[in-house]
């Protein structure tokens with residue numbers, strides 16, 4: 191088969207019945223590890239702000255708040271390291287691995303894709319377009335909620351962590367020393383870490399719903415693509 | 426006239442050599458220095474000409490001065506205060522009126538570039554500074570003039586450091602912290618409403634004896650007193666880690682002295698020395714008397730939501746609600762939208778599915 195232009199390649203690849211390898215193993219592994227850490231971080235984070243009812247007994251016999259915070263911080267390290275590895279993979283992986291980190295804002299096709307997707311979700315158009323990678327609307331949401339969101343949570347999270355770890359700890363040097371002065375004081379950093387935590391909850395609700403719905407209704411496989419890495423096209 | 430040394434001033438004030446040496450070791454201890462520093466402090470005080478301090482008052486409530494004169498180490502207070510009152514502090518000195526203003530002018534001339542300017546309160550900038558008048562002129566003018574001749578500036582309290590209550594929204598007089606008005610001098614912020622007396626005397630003593638500014642953090646506060654949060658050294662911290670909290674002001678947990686986190690204690694976000702130095706000569710501090718920290722040494726603490734809320738309101742959105750209310754509301758709307766969308770999707774799919782069948786399916 192001779193491939194002449196990209197469009198040709200696109201339509202050839204997305205022909206019904208075709209299967210394309212899209213998400214490489216590190217991307218898939220990151221996806222599920224990231225999903226798991228976000229769930230743990232959101233739950234433990236909620237309990238850090240609104241702790242469960244007091245436990246009885248001597249203080250030295252209990253360490254409930256300590257454990258909740260420990261799980262939050264340990265998961266935060268997993269989340270952060272996984273994110274760094276994911277960034278590394280954006281450089282060495284296939285071009286789908288880079289998609290999450292940049293928005294093709296100069297590409298009119300991308301904008302029209304967003305418009306098309308919006309109309310698809312509003313039941314105006316009957317058939318969605320086919321995409322080898324993320325659809326433009328999902329792409330937009332992932333970039334803001336996850337790419338930027340993770341950077342924000344890591345910066346503010348480690349800034350708060352460095353307050354307890356204190357001067358001399360790497361987190362204090364790299365984050366606390368400038369994030370706290372940037373916000374003015376620690377309390378606003380807590381408040382915004384907490385507010386942006388909720389945007390992750392919103393993202394997950396919509397993302398999981400959309401993934402399941404698209405799996406059933408769109409013209410390509412979804413959930414299995416994030417498991418095997420292979421996307422199969424229908425119709 | 427040659428300038429007296431600190432030691433000479435102290436002796437003239439009737440302080441014995443023995444007391445003087447005690448003061449030196451006390452100061453070394455309160456600054457967190459090794460005992461070997463006591464003789465160094467003594468030597469410096471014996472040989473160095475004393476640095477005069479001018480203490481100006483802007484828009485403030487005098488709680489900084491009130492705290493200062495209650496310094497627990499009586500020696501430190503006597504020493505520093507006598508050194509200060511010799512110069513200029515309009516609420517503490519004996520002189521008044523024109524006589525007082527002459528002293529100010531004289532010190533500025535005589536010690537040009539050599540005196541420390543301590544500012545309590547801040548200048549309001551609206552209406553050309555007319556909301557605070559000092560000797561018949563807007564305070565902001567006096568501040569700028571005096572600062573121009575000073576070696577360094579100490580910003581006493583939350584007012585001078587951040588703005589405090591007079592700068593709280595909507596800040597009708599446009600009260601402005603000192604560092605936003607004076608930008609060409611080293612400024613040491615000693616925030617708190619008021620700051621702890623011992624912290625104040627120690628900062629002054631450090632600067633007078635070592636002739637340099639204590640090490641500051643990024644926000645200009647001396648690290649030795651503002652390097653840690655209340656929460657890092659709070660004696661109720663074991664209850665925090667255990668998960669034992671006061672839930673109501675009059676509950677059993679309150680009587681047991683559990684952690685005040687759920688009552689909105691701002692200890693986890695407040696940098697100050699209250700939980701180590703404490704107040705009134707180490708007698709107590711707010712948390713020890715059963716009330717959470719209100720974060721009085723932090724920037725804008727009046728505008729950060731309730732003193733009694735753990736998750737405080739976000740004011741930026743116009744409506745006063747906290748992250749949990751906003752978060753849960755949007756999540757609720759999103760959840761309802763998802764359910765509705767799923768229902769419509771299922772319906773439209775069922776309909777198009779039957780169409781497909783009519784057309785022979787696929």
Ligand code: HEM
Nearest residue numbers: 217225228290323324325328332336394398401412413416
């Ligand atoms: C906390 C939960 C989750 C988060 C934060 C999350 C986040 C993400 C992100 C950032 C991507 C883009 C991956 C990349 O470009 O490297 C993605 C893709 C994907 N996720 Fe999730 N995810 C979560 C849970 C789930 C769940 C539970 C499912 C399955 C039901 C799922 C299915 C998918 C699918 C199918 C894709 C590929 C979408 C496409 O090809 O356009 N995700 N997810």
Ligand code: HEM
Nearest residue numbers: 231232235236238239266343344347348350351380384387
């Ligand atoms: C998606 C990721 C994350 C979510 C959803 C999340 C959620 C939360 C929430 C809701 C809070 C309570 C905020 C408050 O009101 O004080 C919190 C606190 C905190 N988080 Fe995170 N967080 C995330 C990532 C991180 C990361 C990467 C770190 C880095 C170490 C981190 C460190 C902290 C710290 C130190 C606190 C304050 C704990 C305390 O004051 O005792 N978080 N987090």
Ligand code: SF4
Nearest residue numbers: 659662684685690692
């Ligand atoms: S009372 Fe306040 S400062 Fe003390 S441990 Fe509890 S939250 Fe921290």
